[in-house]
Amino acid sequence: MTQASSRSSLSASDPTRWWQRTGPYLNLFCLLTAGLALLSLSRLALVAWQRDRVAAAGILGDMFVQGIRADLIVLGYLTIIPLALAPLLAHRRTAKLWAGLTAWWATAALVFIGFMELATPQFIVQYDMRPNRLFIEYLGYPAEVFGTLWHGYRPALVGTVAATVLLAVLAHRMLAAASRRMVLWPARRLLLTWPLLLLVVALQIRSTTAHRPANPAMFALSGDALVNSLVISSAWSVLDAIGAMRKEARSSEIYGTLARDKVLAGVRSAPWLGDYRFPSAELPTLHHQQAAYRRDKPLNLVIVLEESLGATFVQSLGGLPVTPELEKLKEQGWWFEQLYATGTRSVRGIEAVVAGYAPTPARSVVKLSLAQRNFYTLAQGLGRQGYQTEFVYGGEAHFDNMRSFFTGNGFQNVVDRRAMHPRFEGSWGASDEDLFDTALARLKTLHAQGKPFFSLVFTSSNHEPFEFPDGKIALHDPVKQHVNNAVKYADFALGKFIAAARRQDYWKDTVFLIVADHDNRVYGDSLVPINKFHIPGLILGADVQPRHIRTLASQIDLAPTLLSLMGVSSDHPMIGRDLARDSETPGRAMLQFDNYFAWLEGDSATILRPQQAPLAGRYDPASGALALDAKPPAAALVERAMAHVMLPSLLYREQRYRVPE
Template identity: 70%
Template sequence: MNQMLKKGAATLDKLTRWAGPYASLVQLLLVGLVLLSLSRAGLVAWQWGRVSATGIVGQVMLQGVRADLILLGYFIVIPLVLAPLLAYQRTQRLWKAISVGWATFALIFIVFMELSTPQFVMQFDVRPNRLFIEYLSYPSEVIATLWNGFRIALVLGVGFTIFLGVVIYRLMRDASAHATVWRPLKMLLVWPLLVLLVAFQIRSTLSHRPANPALFALTGDSMVNSLIINSPWSVLTALNSMSDEANSSEIYGKYPHAKVVPTVKSAPWLRDLEFTSAELPTLHRQVAAMQRERPLNLVIVLEESLGATFVESLGGLPVTPELEKLKTQGWWFDQLYATGTRSVRGIEAVVAGYGPTPARSVVKLSLAQQNFYTLALGLGKQGYHTEFVYGGEAHFDNMRGFFTGNGFQKVVDRRDMTPVFEGSWGASDEDLFDKSLERLKLLHDAKKPFFSLIFTSSNHEPFQFPDGRIDLHDTAKQTVNNAVKYADYALGRFIAQAKKEAYWKDTVFLIVADHDNRVYGDSLVPIKKFHIPGLIMGADVQPKRIQTIASQIDLAPTLLSLIGVSSEHPMIGRDMARDSETPGRALIQFDNYFAWLEGPSATILRPGQTPLRGDYDYATGVMTPSTVAPDPVLVDKAMSHVLLPSILYREQRYKLPR
């Protein structure tokens, strides 16, 4: 054993002696890559049936190395930052102790996490994630569970980690024994270059956004996707996201949880429904208002930042002439409100029917990355093909990871397109819609019902779009008004083409914004900037104006009813196909404020303070603070609806029964 260690250390020393004071960092990189690649190869061999079924075995290994480089880059950064302070002749011993000690710690952490992975995969079907961290809060229970249920694995895992830890330490110590210290000038001249190199190693791309775990979600199998990244990075990412989740709905004060579900279920559109599960409190049976021999297809066009600000008939600017023409051809929502100010918030509302909270959208949160209800998950169980089409990079905001883990069978993004025009955010809306038309025709020809979510991006700063398509609204080309007008042009062109296709008569289309372009105002909650357009058309949908207040969370239940799908789901939104006349409400999250809009009153919840009442004028979009205390009934509704999503998320109850 000693001989093998000496030979290994000598080899490592030869490979890295050129690195001088940075030898330990290069050794960390090389040894780390070997350990992580061997672990991934073992996991792939163990799960060969599922990995080979995806047809991307090579990508799993190759992209895995890319993910490993990112993780190791983060580990290298810490000693690298200290090098200009310590990597000199006088402090050589201290520098070696720190760099070797840190490299050893990093490698032992990697070994521990990778050895923990098989047991975790057997338990949860993914690599260690947030649950791994949460269980550390309950050491007695965890140790008892491991000792009683996984004693052999526990003993072998801990023992092997200690053994490899000793081996790694001795290897790193001996390999760095002869590392030289450069002259200060040489060390300081090389240091900036290494910083740039490691920064690129961590960023891992020249694209608009740095790589993140969602970039590696390449299949519809969450377990296979998790094999591509490594367990240390998975856990560290989950740990980082948990700091955001701490800002949950409890910031609005104490409220009895026993009142939450009954209050939510008391809504006129929910109180007479059949709730089918004690474990899943909002799961209920929805019978479609439109009974059909064969359910219709569904296409949702989620328009980036297309608020009512840009729709003349909703009190905005005259920059959406195509949408104005289309609004008379289907169900037009006069008072539809977004739930938040980010695309992922609009996604969770429109695609999952999920209400907003002060925490980040569930699209980015760890407990919602698998088996979290979405339309795709529900429709997939009804035999639909489901896919997401986006002109940019689908891993942005963790969309790819969330979608592939929750029912979307295919993701089509920029790399699947050959755009005529490409901006900072990817292919232009025209190119996106051209690809979508191609996909819809293929899906129709396959004679299987389909659900396609199309997400635009041209109306996003820096507002880049092709020349010669529109008469500019503003003199300067790259303005939000011109970008919206171009996005509207591309949308009109898409619908005109779709109408010519055979699937038009069998497909329901929803056109809706994710949010407005900028949410601002001098109100505590600028409700006017949450007002968005919404239009349902296609198939046999007859023209209609819906004037009652509606929320984005009402759209998914309505669409299920219109396409003729009766099903169980946990969504609490309103089926407008059954009742579009009863007064409605909107749920709005703005920073740490939550607004419940019902009638002329807005009940506003504030962190650590009592709720406020505002009187909202729908014609002017002005909310006036009221000196009158808010109605306790409305406060109950607001508290219940902001707490419910947090509870369902934390307890993982927003899903379908197994």
């Protein structure tokens, strides 16, 4: 360095100043201390906001102690990369480069941490936990997400952006000032201290001497998933989700291992699969289902997948009185009293209802690469039997990769917003009335062609920001754009659709399924809020006689049941239950909630947790309460749960969820 530059503040030395001791690591030290302060303040604010839930969990002290530990881990991840470069750049010749690099890196890290914490409250309002993989998945659809935020959460959006910009300015000024005070050490001192610091940060990231390094599951300190998520930071939650998504082909192994033969035996041992033969070693769940109803001509099928219509909104299921049309219709067909969704996303509902596919901790197969072709769906199976197959959606069919999945797996035609001329259009596309008008026109066209048909109709009006036409319903809540009003409008549109379809010639030859993809918001103070997975389901049309299905059922049971009612006998890989043949045997449900998998059997709940021992609990459907037991679950229940969560991952990974060419 020249004599002039030696007088610069980058090389100044003043032993009376505290930053003298941090040497070339001053900006990284600022990142560590400012990050800890920022995350601790955020956690304090979130705990104060959710004080009732935190108090009920009884772990207030542990939350802050373990929270600091978790914060040190994520800050270690953000520090170790520039630290690793120190021997190359933290010298006098590259002093400005090193100071600038670490300043900008630390600024970006603090902005990332701050933005994630600022985005957390609104995410909690919607999903009852910190940002996770859903946050990442939604980033792939900026137009839809921005439209929802702008129309439904504008103050929160503007406030988050403004606060993030302010944080960026303050962080940059702080670190620019720190860079001017940075003191570089002699090369010998740098090279002697660097390995020690690198080891300290590595241990900071590992945070334990146990066999496995620390991970978010270690900070699950209570039976409340939200409270557990508050212990860690949103930055770590999202980074962990990104890492998990990269490994999701083997996602179910986070719960442990189970031999392949035990997986298959555990699934095939279900009472409703006991009479089936599984002749193919290559396709281990492939079997022939003989329809319970023998028909000269198989019936058509229409599935109406209702966006976010949980039991929360159905009075006869213990919810609000905002679905009067559905309440009338339920006495005209098969009404499911204990039907449970497999997850909390539309694509999870799609894979269960349309493909009969069980859930995993990974993303839905609708979005996974190995399922984009030759993956079994009702459309693929029915198409082989001469059915015309179609998907009708009021939004953009590319959302959540639906168009790719559907067209690659049996849907011959896709009709979305671009083919409609809606009278009312919201952020998510055409209103449900416009959607159903299009569906009615399409059904009439399909019927006129003289071939059997299958149409999947997916609604969207009941979605934030809850936009629907004026003057259609008497509002349930005074604020129009409220979920209860959106549900009531969706119900109104559904009632009009069924009434119009009933007047058509194809009604007597068509089975209609009305079912929700999931509830609007899945939240609660349970580790798995089972009551929020409860959804309505109704089968009507043709010669379907009214009855109530009271046994516990899952979304994956609907497809086999529909095939049986339609009079369609076929070979398929679905493991669901044909309720047309047996609706009395006690059933089961399987629920995927973030990284938790719940196996519900009677009132017994077995909860699998990543890298932790399973938990047992008792679920009361009347109150919606889940009480965790002190004792571990029975080994047989754990094995059944493990078999059902591992099988779909196995079938996906090996591409065995299909029928022979």
